[in-house]
Amino acid sequence: MKICVFGAGYVGLVAAACFAESGNNVITVDVDQAKIEGLKQGIIPIYEPGLKELVIRNQSEGRLSFTTDIEAAVKASLISFIAVGTPPGEDGSADLQYVLAVGRSIGQHMQGYKIIVDKSTVPVGTADKVRAAVQAELDSRGVGFEFDVVSNPEFLKEGAAIDDFMKPDRVVIGTDNVRTAEIMKELYEPFMRKHNRMIIMDIRSAEMTKYAANAMLATRISFMNQIANLCERMNADVAAVREGIGSDSRIGYDFLFPGPGYGGSCFPKDVKALIRTADECGYEMLLLNAVEEVNELQKHVLARKVLDLLGDSGADKPLAGKTVACWGLSFKPRTDDMREAPSLTIIEELLANGAQVRAHDPEAIKEARKTFGDRISYSTNQYEILSGADALVIITDWSEYRNPDFERIMADLKEPLIVDGRNLYKPDRMQLAGFRYIPLGRNGSG
Numbered sequence: 310m311k312i313c314v315f316g317a318g319y320v321g322l323v324a325a326a327c328f329a330e331s332g333n334n335v336i337t338v339d340v341d342q343a344k345i346e347g348l349k350q351g352i353i354p355i356y357e358p359g360l361k362e363l364v365i366r367n368q369s370e371g372r373l374s375f376t377t378d379i380e381a382a383v384k385a386s387l388i389s390f391i392a393v394g395t396p397p398g399e400d401g402s403a404d405l406q407y408v409l410a411v412g413r414s415i416g417q418h419m420q421g422y423k424i425i426v427d428k429s430t431v432p433v434g435t436a437d438k439v440r441a442a443v444q445a446e447l448d449s450r451g452v453g454f455e456f457d458v459v460s461n462p463e464f465l466k467e468g469a470a471i472d473d474f475m476k477p478d479r480v481v482i483g484t485d486n487v488r489t490a491e492i493m494k495e496l497y498e499p500f501m502r503k504h505n506r507m508i509i510m511d512i513r514s515a516e517m518t519k520y521a522a523n524a525m526l527a528t529r530i531s532f533m534n535q536i537a538n539l540c541e542r543m544n545a546d547v548a549a550v551r552e553g554i555g556s557d558s559r560i561g562y563d564f565l566f567p568g569p570g571y572g573g574s575c576f577p578k579d580v581k582a583l584i585r586t587a588d589e590c591g592y593e594m595l596l597l598n599a600v601e602e603v604n605e606l607q608k609h610v611l612a613r614k615v616l617d618l619l620g621d622s623g624a625d626k627p628l629a630g631k632t633v634a635c636w637g638l639s640f641k642p643r644t645d646d647m648r649e650a651p652s653l654t655i656i657e658e659l660l661a662n663g664a665q666v667r668a669h670d671p672e673a674i675k676e677a678r679k680t681f682g683d684r685i686s687y688s689t690n691q692y693e694i695l696s697g698a699d700a701l702v703i704i705t706d707w708s709e710y711r712n713p714d715f716e717r718i719m720a721d722l723k724e725p726l727i728v729d730g731r732n733l734y735k736p737d738r739m740q741l742a743g744f745r746y747i748p749l750g751r752n753g754s755g
């Protein structure tokens with residue numbers, strides 16, 4: 310099939326490369342000239358495992374191309390995917406300016422029937438707005454081409470995006486047209502090897518499905534963070550509690566790890582947008598308001614622990630003279646994405662209290678520099694930042710932190726203090742090794 314994808318970001322680039330990999334001809338369009346020029350030369354603007362190889366292979370085999378020429382891309386394609394950003398506006402609602410700009414561009418250039426597929430995460434009713442934007446352009450051109458607008462929300466996870474796209478748990482297609490549903494099914498058929506779960510529904514339900522999924526996952530995280538905080542106060546072990554509840558098939562084990570709060574480009578903005586959508590129709594999302602509030606508080610938990618353990622409570626800057634080494638900056642492992650990362654809050658709080666901060670991350674240092682500049686120091690060597698530090702704080706669960714050289718950590722740190730926001734190690738072994746080990750919600754563990 311002939312496809313164009315608007316937006317060469319985390320979603321658009323992965324979708325474009327994966328559609329090309331299954332034999333389609335895909336043109337990726339972006340308004341960012343530098344990004345497109347780089348992609349033409351095989352420079353991938355984001356870090357996502359496996360993406361570079363996939364892009365280069367499909368590009369060299371002639372199925373994947375990159376352009377800023379919107380007109381040519383629209384004319385050459387039957388299906389246009391919209392995969393541009395929908396950042397939160399000032400009131401928390403999704404900002405649709407980029408999505409609607411693409412709709413207008415398609416309306417300006419289409420020369421016949423088109424299927425316009427919204428893959429960006431957008432509030433219920435956006436397909437109607439896209440349809441109106443396209444129609445307004447057609448009217449002003451005085452032409453009457455037919456088109457369909459489809460909602461096809463994306464559920465990939467950064468860090469595992471290629472696998473998620475190639476072997477999705479499900480593909481949701483929202484359409485009111487049987488013929489369009491058949492074309493979309495044909496397009497996604499090659500990706501149905503793991504599960505044959507193509508779920509066709511009406512457009513508004515498809516738009517809502519994406520928000521409901523992310524809101525549910527954010528709810529599990531905030532729930533478990535509160536359970537962990539309570540375990541700490543009651544001398545119970547949250548890891549045992551997770552085993553105990555996860556074994557119930559109605560609950561399951563996933564998304565029940567405590568941590569420093571959820572971040573990233575999706576959960577925070579999608580929870581906010583759903584709260585806002587509900588506001589607009591006079592309904593209050595009581596549960597999601599609490600999920601958000603818990604998450605904001607949770608982002609402060611690690612820095613608070615460092616303050617309690619190392620801070621001079623009488624001082625103006627309680628952590629003055631202390632050096633804190635941080636492992637992990639990105640909001641989760643296997644990505645360079647720093648959007649709404651808990652590390653941003655944690656490090657700002659450490660700095661505000663007078664600490665010197667050194668950070669390691671395998672991929673996100675370039676992104677982190679945009680926020681912290683020279684206010685902290687960086688290294689791509691996880692041990693280099695430990696020398697003489699008063700504590701190590703683990704923020705992101707990159708796999709290289711799971712089984713590190715503990716003897717080296719012990720030798721390098723000034724104090725053998727580890728505050729672990731991801732519960733990576735066994736508390737009893739850490740104590741035996743002589744560490745002062747502070748995980749989340751595990752005071753009661755042996």
Ligand code: NAD
Pocket residue numbers: 315316317318319320321338339340341344392393394395407410411428429430431463464465466467574575
């Ligand atoms: P991103 O910021 O990484 O990429 C968006 C791209 O769109 C940018 O390259 C930008 O230059 C480009 N763009 C903006 N206006 C354009 C236009 N008029 N024409 C062509 N290109 C244009 O965004 P992302 O993380 O890929 O997210 C895209 C959408 O997918 C969002 O709605 C997001 O909520 C949703 N989503 C994201 C993820 C994720 O993990 N990142 C997962 C599922 C869904």
